[in-house]
Amino acid sequence: MFEIPDDRKYLESHEWTTTDGDTVRVGISDFAQDELGDVVFVELPAEGDEVAAGDEFGVVESIKAVSDLYAPVSGTVVAVNEELFDAPELVNDDPYGDGWMLELEPSDTDEFEALLSPEEYREQTE
Amino acid sequence: MNFDQARFSREDVYEPLLSEKDSTTVEVDADGVLPDDLTRDELTLPGLSEPQLARHYTRLSQMNYSVELGPYPLGSCTMKYNPSFTEDVAADPNAGVHPDRSDRTIQGTLGLLHGLQEYLADIGGMDAVTLQPPAGAAGEFTGILIAKAYHEARDDDRSEIIIPASAHGTNFASAAMAGYDVVELPSDEEGRVDIEALEAAISEETAALMLTNPNTLGLFERDIVEISEMVHDAGGLLYYDGANFNALLGRARPGDMGFDIMHYNVHKTFATPHGGGGPGAGPVGVVDELAEYLPSPMVRETAHGYEQYEPESTIGKVHGFAGNWLVLVKAYAYIARLGDAGLADASAKAVLNANYLASQIDLEVPYGPFHHEFAATSGDRDAADVAKRMLDYGVHPPTTKWPELVSQAMLTEPTEVEDKASLDDLAHAFNAAYADSDEALETAPSKTSARRIDQVSAARNPRLSWQSLDDSE
Numbered sequence: 294m295f296e297i298p299d300d301r302k303y304l305e306s307h308e309w310t311t312t313d314g315d316t317v318r319v320g321i322s323d324f325a326q327d328e329l330g331d332v333v334f335v336e337l338p339a340e341g342d343e344v345a346a347g348d349e350f351g352v353v354e355s356i357k358a359v360s361d362l363y364a365p366v367s368g369t370v371v372a373v374n375e376e377l378f379d380a381p382e383l384v385n386d387d388p389y390g391d392g393w394m395l396e397l398e399p400s401d402t403d404e405f406e407a408l409l410s411p412e413e414y415r416e417q418t419e
Numbered sequence: 420m421n422f423d424q425a426r427f428s429r430e431d432v433y434e435p436l437l438s439e440k441d442s443t444t445v446e447v448d449a450d451g452v453l454p455d456d457l458t459r460d461e462l463t464l465p466g467l468s469e470p471q472l473a474r475h476y477t478r479l480s481q482m483n484y485s486v487e488l489g490p491y492p493l494g495s496c497t498m499k500y501n502p503s504f505t506e507d508v509a510a511d512p513n514a515g516v517h518p519d520r521s522d523r524t525i526q527g528t529l530g531l532l533h534g535l536q537e538y539l540a541d542i543g544g545m546d547a548v549t550l551q552p553p554a555g556a557a558g559e560f561t562g563i564l565i566a567k568a569y570h571e572a573r574d575d576d577r578s579e580i581i582i583p584a585s586a587h588g589t590n591f592a593s594a595a596m597a598g599y600d601v602v603e604l605p606s607d608e609e610g611r612v613d614i615e616a617l618e619a620a621i622s623e624e625t626a627a628l629m630l631t632n633p634n635t636l637g638l639f640e641r642d643i644v645e646i647s648e649m650v651h652d653a654g655g656l657l658y659y660d661g662a663n664f665n666a667l668l669g670r671a672r673p674g675d676m677g678f679d680i681m682h683y684n685v686h687k688t689f690a691t692p693h694g695g696g697g698p699g700a701g702p703v704g705v706v707d708e709l710a711e712y713l714p715s716p717m718v719r720e721t722a723h724g725y726e727q728y729e730p731e732s733t734i735g736k737v738h739g740f741a742g743n744w745l746v747l748v749k750a751y752a753y754i755a756r757l758g759d760a761g762l763a764d765a766s767a768k769a770v771l772n773a774n775y776l777a778s779q780i781d782l783e784v785p786y787g788p789f790h791h792e793f794a795a796t797s798g799d800r801d802a803a804d805v806a807k808r809m810l811d812y813g814v815h816p817p818t819t820k821w822p823e824l825v826s827q828a829m830l831t832e833p834t835e836v837e838d839k840a841s842l843d844d845l846a847h848a849f850n851a852a853y854a855d856s857d858e859a860l861e862t863a864p865s866k867t868s869a870r871r872i873d874q875v876s877a878a879r880n881p882r883l884s885w886q887s888l889d890d891s892e
Contacts, residue, residue: 381879
């Protein structure tokens with residue numbers, strides 16, 4: 294059984310996102326990291342870049358596969374987790390914590406509401 | 420069969436580099452030969468005798484596994500043995516001509532190029548062939564540029580290329596490199612093109628459909644005539660990826676199925692060396708209507724002999740001169756030696772061998788009947804582990820975990836060159852590895868010169884250097 298915390302929302306493509314009102318944080322789910330296997334490389338955008346909901350914002354590479362990462366909401370990148378460049382295994386070890394990838398300043402907070410609830414995401418992974 | 424690959428002197432240590440065996444400082448007297456600022460007085464060179472050198476390279480070759488040692492059934496790669504007479508032909512001093520010589524002084528060379536253009540056109544059912552692209556993927560890119568030039572000449576601004584999900588990754592890359600959006604097509608339950616999904620995907624934006632037939636599961640696309648009509652009715656072109664042409668050689672022709680453009684993987688079908696980065700060749704054939712867009716130069720026969728010419732609306736050059744000439748010499752020699760009957764025999768044996776091997780293994784083969792290759796599944800066992808364990812039984816394993824349509828896929832292509840005894844060796848290796856304990860699989864290979872590679876560390880901390888590295892670093 295994979296961990297699916299109740300404090301965040303999810304995408305069908307297995308990203309999670311949390312919000313504190315001003316910014317949203319993005320990463321990939323426990324299910325996703327397990328499917329990928331050992332992550333060896335993460336490519337992320339630069340601070341200040343604009344992303345649109347549903348668009349690719351980066352790439353995660355494991356020894357099994359290379360997968361695109363999709364933005365949950367539109368906005369401006371305010372922070373990226375640079376630790377992942379030296380320690381991509383954080384995505385496997387702590388996907389909901391130290392393995393976070395991106396922080397965005399959302400341009401439209403309504404987009405957050407359209408994402409999957411933990412229950413809906415759990416149904417998808419079962 | 421008991422197998423232990425050659426390992427020398429110390430456990431888990433490779434044959435040392437030449438520079439590690441000996442580095443002797445040689446004094447160089449280059450006074451007056453070159454300017455002083457371009458010369459050194461001393462050079463560090465290995466001071467080894469000829470037998471030491473011969474043994475070094477022989478040991479390296481013994482630590483390797485090659486198709487000259489046993490079967491190499493990498494699915495989709497067609498790792499067949501290349502007859503060595505083609506190397507002799509290519510090594511003939513007469514093959515070494517300067518590409519800038521005038522046409523009338525190299526009639527033999529041009530005659531061979533023209534002959535190969537004709538051979539390939541005939542074998543593929545195409546009307547004209549360029550030999551210039553230097554590899555299969557370069558051929559794909561060339562073919563898609565030709566499709567683009569064709570549409571643009573009609574002021575038809577199409578934006579999409581349709582590609583089945585099971586296709587080779589190069590198809591997606593070629594389409595994207597040429598500036599197209601890729602529409603990915605799902606497979607149906609039998610592993611073939613889903614006709615309903617194709618119908619939904621085709622539109623006036625469709626520039627071309629790229630198709631591999633038989634596909635990457637070794638399955639023949641039975642609906643190819645219907646598919647061809649659907650694409651053509653919408654004004655699109657049909658592109659044939661020649662990766663699996665080995666299965667149809669001398670028996671069916673892409674041109675007759677309605678394909679407009681195709682590339683030939685001469686390193687698979689016509690036994691030229693697998694380039695591993697080059698030099699290779701990926702000739703492209705087209706129907707009459709597209710011949711004017713082919714790269715320049717082409718070779719034609721006139722009343723006065725052979726001459727090179729530039730097609731009327733050429734897309735330009737995709738490589739220097741005529742392409743990788745000596746690779747083309749080998750392809751020509753192979754086709755000429757085999758002839759029509761030999762080529763048809765090659766495809767018959769490729770299909771027979773794949774089907775025989777599939778019948779002898781204990782792993783499930785979920786799709787079929789198939790042609791020259793099959794995708795077995797290792798089920799709840801990890802395909803990569805089974806493959807690594809197969810190395811311990813003295814054979815090269817198949818391609819693993821691709822195509823993704825089959826979970827834990829082991830895509831196997833024995834090729835036409837294997838006899839029954841070596842197919843039985845392969846089947847034994849499959850079955851023995853598949854039946855081994857989890858521990859044996861997880862620690863495999865244990866009998867090869869290089870043991871199990873730590874892929875995660877290799878990917879996370881690559882150390883790329885031509886020099887040997889101290890492991891304590």
